[in-house]
Amino acid sequence: MKSQTELMADLYRETDTDPHELQDPEVAHLVIDGNKVLGLQGVPGLDVQTKELEDGVEVAIKLAEGTKVRKPVHLCFGMYSDKGIQRIVMNVDIGRNAAISILAHCVFPFAVDIQHIMDAKIKIGDGAHYTYFERHIHSPKGGIKVYPKAVVEIGKKAVFKTEFELIKGRVGLIDIDYETTCDDGGVVDMTARVSGKGDDIIKIRETAHLKGENSRGLLNSKIAVRDKARAEIYNKMTATGAYARGHVDCKEIVQDEGVAMAVPIVEVHHPKAHITHEAAIGSVDSRQLETLMSRGLSEDSAVELIINGMLSE
Amino acid sequence: MGVLEVKDLKLQFNGKPILNNLSIDFWDGHIHAVVGPNGAGKSSLAAAIMGLSGYRNFEGDVIFEGQSIREMTIDQRARAGITLAWQEPARFEGLSIRDFIKSSAKDKSEDAVRKVLHEVGIESSEYIDRAVDKTLSGGERKKIELASILAMKPKVAILDEPDSGIDIESIQRIFDAVRVLKADGTTVIMITHSLAVLEQAEHAFLMCDGQVVDKGDIKKIRRYFEDKCLACDHKNIPLKEIGGQS
Numbered sequence: 001m002k003s004q005t006e007l008m009a010d011l012y013r014e015t016d017t018d019p020h021e022l023q024d025p026e027v028a029h030l031v032i033d034g035n036k037v038l039g040l041q042g043v044p045g046l047d048v049q050t051k052e053l054e055d056g057v058e059v060a061i062k063l064a065e066g067t068k069v070r071k072p073v074h075l076c077f078g079m080y081s082d083k084g085i086q087r088i089v090m091n092v093d094i095g096r097n098a099a100i101s102i103l104a105h106c107v108f109p110f111a112v113d114i115q116h117i118m119d120a121k122i123k124i125g126d127g128a129h130y131t132y133f134e135r136h137i138h139s140p141k142g143g144i145k146v147y148p149k150a151v152v153e154i155g156k157k158a159v160f161k162t163e164f165e166l167i168k169g170r171v172g173l174i175d176i177d178y179e180t181t182c183d184d185g186g187v188v189d190m191t192a193r194v195s196g197k198g199d200d201i202i203k204i205r206e207t208a209h210l211k212g213e214n215s216r217g218l219l220n221s222k223i224a225v226r227d228k229a230r231a232e233i234y235n236k237m238t239a240t241g242a243y244a245r246g247h248v249d250c251k252e253i254v255q256d257e258g259v260a261m262a263v264p265i266v267e268v269h270h271p272k273a274h275i276t277h278e279a280a281i282g283s284v285d286s287r288q289l290e291t292l293m294s295r296g297l298s299e300d301s302a303v304e305l306i307i308n309g310m311l312s313e
Numbered sequence: 314m315g316v317l318e319v320k321d322l323k324l325q326f327n328g329k330p331i332l333n334n335l336s337i338d339f340w341d342g343h344i345h346a347v348v349g350p351n352g353a354g355k356s357s358l359a360a361a362i363m364g365l366s367g368y369r370n371f372e373g374d375v376i377f378e379g380q381s382i383r384e385m386t387i388d389q390r391a392r393a394g395i396t397l398a399w400q401e402p403a404r405f406e407g408l409s410i411r412d413f414i415k416s417s418a419k420d421k422s423e424d425a426v427r428k429v430l431h432e433v434g435i436e437s438s439e440y441i442d443r444a445v446d447k448t449l450s451g452g453e454r455k456k457i458e459l460a461s462i463l464a465m466k467p468k469v470a471i472l473d474e475p476d477s478g479i480d481i482e483s484i485q486r487i488f489d490a491v492r493v494l495k496a497d498g499t500t501v502i503m504i505t506h507s508l509a510v511l512e513q514a515e516h517a518f519l520m521c522d523g524q525v526v527d528k529g530d531i532k533k534i535r536r537y538f539e540d541k542c543l544a545c546d547h548k549n550i551p552l553k554e555i556g557g558q559s
Contacts, residue, residue, distance in 0.1 A: 287403040290365055291458075295417030295465055296391040305408065305416055313407030313444070 011038070011078050014137050014168075015105040022074065029074040032057050034086055043069060046100070056087030056117070065095035065125065072133075073100060078107030079114055082143070087117040096125035096155070104134045111143040111172070118148040126155040126183075132162040138169030142200060145173040152178065156212065157185035164192040165311075171200035171229070178205075184212035184241065191220040193311040196229030196258070207236045210244035210273065217246035217275075224307040225258030236265040239273035248277035253284055253307055315376075316341035316500050317362070317395070317469050322373035324354075324361055324523075331357045332371070333523040339469070344491060344501045346511045348537060349520035355504045356400065358520070359471045363397040364390050377469070394468030400477055400504075402458040405445040410435075410457055413445045418464035429463040432493055434486030451478035459490050463497075470494055473504045488513050508538040 009019040011033055022029050022039060028046050031039040035057055037050045045067030051058040063069065079086050094100060108114050124130045138144050154160045160180060171194060180188045188208045196202050202225070208217040219235040237246045252260040264277040284306050292302035315338040324332040332354050339345050347355050360368040362375055364387045374381050382390050396417075405413060414429060415421045427437040433456040443449065445457060455478055462470050475491070476484050491513055494501050503510050511517055517534035519527040527534060 285403065286366060287399070288405055290363075290387055291399065291403045292416060293387040294363055294391050294395075294397045295461060296388055296396075297416055298388050299386075301416075302388075305412070306405065309405050309408030309412075309444070311407065313446075 011080055011107050012076055012105075014078070014107045014109045015076065015135065017074075017105070024071070026071050027074060028069065029076070030059065031076040032078070032086075032088070034079050034081065034084060045069070045098070046073070053087065053089070055085045056089065058089040059091070061090065061092045063094045063098045063100050063128075066097050067095065068099040069101070072103045075102055075104040076107060077104065077116070077118075078137075079116075080110065082110045082112040082139075083114060085115045085117070087119070090118065090120040090122075092120065092122040092130070094122075094124045094128045094130050094158075097127040098125065099129040101131040102133065104132060105137065106134065106146070107137045108144050109137055109139055109169070111139040112141070114144045116144060116146045118150070120148075120150040122150055122152040122160070124152070124154050124158040124160055127157050128155065129159045130161070131159075134162065134164045136164075136166045136169075136174075138166065138172060140169050142170035142172035142198065145175070147175050147177075149177045150179070152180040152188070154180060154182045154186040154188055156183045158183070159187040159189075161187075161189040162191070164194070166194050170198060171196045171202055173201045173203075175201075175203040176205065179207045179209075181209040182212050182215035182217065182241075182244075185214045186212055187216045189218045189220075191218075191222070193222045194231075195224040195226075195307055195311055196231060197226045198229060199227070200225070200229040202229070202231040202233075204232070205234045205236075208238075208246065210237065210239040210246055210275075211241050213241045213243055215239075215241050215244045217244075219246075219248045221250045221252075221262075222311050222313065223251070223260060224253040224255070224311065225260050226255040226303075227258065228256070229258045231258075231260045233260075233262045234265070235263075235277075236267075237275050237277075238267040238269065239275050240269040242270050242272040244270065244273040244275075246275040248275070250279040250281075251310065252279075252281040253310060254281060255283060255303060315339060316378060317502075318376040319358065319362065320374045320376060322358070322361060322371055322375070324357060324368065324371040331523050332361065334373070335520075335524055337518055337525055339500055339502055340516065341500055342495065342498055343516055344495055344503070344514045346503045346505055346514035346517040346531075346534070347520055348505055348511055348517060348534060351506075353520040354523040355520050356473055357523075359397055359473050359502070359504055362471060363387060363395065391467075395471070396462055396465055396467040396469070397471045398455075398458050398462055398473060398475065400474040401451065402454040403445075404447055404454065408445050409442055410445055411441045413457065414461045414464050417461050419466050420464070425464065429460040430457075432463055432486075433457070433460045433490050434483055435460065452480055452483060455479055456483065456487070459487065463490060463493060466497055467499055469500045469502065471502045471504065474506065475503055476505070476507050476510050484509065508535060511535060511538070
C-alpha cells in the first residue's frame with residue numbers, strides 16, 4: 001500500500017512536473033486524490049481550507065487583501081484509480097488588489113469510467129488579478145467525463161484569466177460551462193485548447209457579461225476534431241457597459257469524420273460598447289500540409305504538428 | 314548525369330494544356346535555373362515533380378535516380394530526397410521556427426537549427442521561438458523555409474522564385490544558402506523571372522507555353538532577359554486564369 005506522500009508524488013509526476021517543487025516552502029499546493037487530501041500547504045496571506053465529502057472535496061481559497069503570491073500555486077486534482085466520481089466544490093475569494101496565479105493539474109491517467117465535476121464560485125475583488133491555468137492529463141482511452149463549471153464575479157479593474165488545455169490523453173467528454181461578469185474596468189480572458197479523437201465529445205459554453213464601463217473581454221476557443229469526435233462551442237458575450245470592448249474567437253480544425261459547430265453570440269446593449277466575433281471552421285490548410293509533407297513528414301505527422309501549433313497559439 | 318528526368322510530361326487544367334510533352338534532364342549536383350514568362354508552366358513543372366494535389370494526373374513520367382516517382386505521394390518523394398520551396402511560403406500559426414525547422418531536419422539539435430538560420434541571415438536568438446505566422450514578413454518566411462531545406466539536406470531542392478519578397482540586402486544571403494546546398498551535394502532547381510537569380514545558376518532552361526524552348530549555359534539563356542526574345546510563337550495564358558499555379 002502506497003503512503004499518501006508516495007501517491008502524491010506519483011500523481012504529480014504524471015504532470016511532467018518535478019514533485020520536489022512541492023517541497024518549496026514558497027509554493028502553496030493542494031493535492032487531492034479522489035476525495036482524499038494528500039497534501040496541503042499555504043503561504044502567508046493565502047488561506048486554504050478543505051473538507052472531504054463522500055464523492056470529493058470542498059475547497060475554500062481565500063487570499064487576503066493586497067497579498068501578491070509570488071510563485072504559482074499548484075493544485076493537483078486527480079484520481080489514480082480507474083473508476084469513480086470526483087466532485088470538487090470550490091469557493092474562491094480573492095481580496096482587493098491581491099494577485100495569484102494558479103496552476104491546476106487534473107490528472108486521470110488510468111481512467112476507464114470517471115466523472116470529474118468542478119463546481120466553482122470565484123469572486124475577484126477590485127484591482128485583483130487571478131489567473132487559472134488548467135491542464136488536463138487523461139488516459140489514452142479517454143474513459144472520463146469532465147464537467148468544469150464556474151461562476152465568476154470580476155470586480156472593478158480586476159483581471160480574470162483562464163486557460164484550459166488537455167495536454168495528454170484522450171478527451172472522453174469535456175463539458176465546460178463558465179459564466180463571468182465584469183465590473184467597471186474589469187477584464188476577462190478565457191482560452192480553451194482541446195483536441196479530440198475517436199468518439200470524443202467537446203462542449204464549451206463560455207459567457208462573459210461586460211457590465212461595467214470600460215470592461216474588456218476575450219473568449220477564445222481553439223479546437224481540433226479528428227476521427228468521429230464532435231465539438232460544440234457556444235461562446236456568448238454581452239456588453240451593457242459604456243466603452244466595453246470584447247472579442248469572441250473560435251477556430252476549429254476538422255479532419256476525417258469529425259464534426260464541429262461554433263455558435264458565437266454577441267449582444268451589445270450600449271451604443272458606446274463594441275464586440276467583434278470571428279469563427280473559422282475547416283480542414284487543415286492544404287498549403288501547410290503539403291509544405292510539411294514536402295519536408296518528409298507523413299500526412300498524419302503533418303496534421304498533428306499543424307493542430308498542435310494551432311492549439312498552442 | 315541526370316539525377317532527375319522529366320519525360321514527355323503532359324498536364325492539362327480544365328482541358329487546357331499547361332505542360333506540352335515537356336522533357337528536362339537535371340544534372341546531379343548542379344545549380345539549374347528554369348526561366349520563362351508568366352504562364353509558361355514553370356511552377357506547374359515544380360508542382361508536378363513534387364506531386365502536389367492537382368498536379369499528379371499527368372501523362373509522361375518523372376524519373377528520380379533511375380526510378381519512376383509518379384505513383385509516390387509527396388512525403389514519399391521528400392523522403393526519397395526531393396523537396397520544394399514555395400514562392401509564397403505557408404504560415405503556421407503557433408508553430409515555432411525551431412519546431413518547424415526541426416520537423417524536417419536530419420540533425421535535430423539546437424545548434425544545427427541555429428546554424429541553418431545563420432546561413433540564411435536570420436538572427437536565431439531573436440527569431441527561434443517566434444511562430445512561422447503572419448507576424449513574419451514574406452521575406453522572413455521565405456528565408457525560414459530555405460533554412461528548413463538546408464536542415465533537411467535534400468538531394469534535389471526546387472526553389473520557386475527564391476528572391477521574391479526578399480529585400481536587396483538579403484538576396485545575397487539567399488544565394489549564399491544556395492551555394493551551401495550545392496556544397497552539400499544538393500541539386501538545386503531555381504524557378505525564376507529574375508536575371509540575378511539566373512546568374513547564380515550553372516545551367517538553365519527557357520520555358521514557354523509548357524515546353525522547353527531553349528537550354529544551355531547562362532550566357533546563352535540570359536539573352537531572354539536582354540532582348541526579350543522568345544524562341545517560340547508566344548501564346549501563353551496565365552495559369553491562374555484557368556485555376557492552376559502560375
